[in-house]
Amino acid sequence: xxxxxxxxxxxxxxxxxxxxxxxxxxxxxxxxxxxxxxxxxxxxxxxxxxxxxxxxxxxxxxxxxxxx
Numbered sequence: 027x028x029x030x031x032x033x034x035x036x037x038x039x040x041x042x043x044x045x046x047x048x049x050x051x052x053x054x055x056x057x058x059x060x061x062x063x064x065x066x067x068x069x070x071x072x073x074x075x076x077x078x079x080x081x082x083x084x085x086x087x088x089x090x091x092x093x094x
Contacts, residue, residue, distance in 0.1 A: 038046060
């Protein structure tokens with residue numbers, strides 16, 4: 027991951043949950059406008075698996091987010 031990407035991710039993580047949600051929606055909408063943005067089913071499954079593994083690890087470590 028590039029330094030710029032790491033900085034963007036850190037900034038994203040500093041946002042409130044609502045702001046994160048709004049940003050994600052906007053980014054997903056705009057990603058459809060980019061050339062070659064088609065994600066394969068295998069890639070989506072891999073992304074989902076990685077996300078759930080991360081969430082499971084955080085839950086096991088007692089780092090789950092506080093519900094609103």
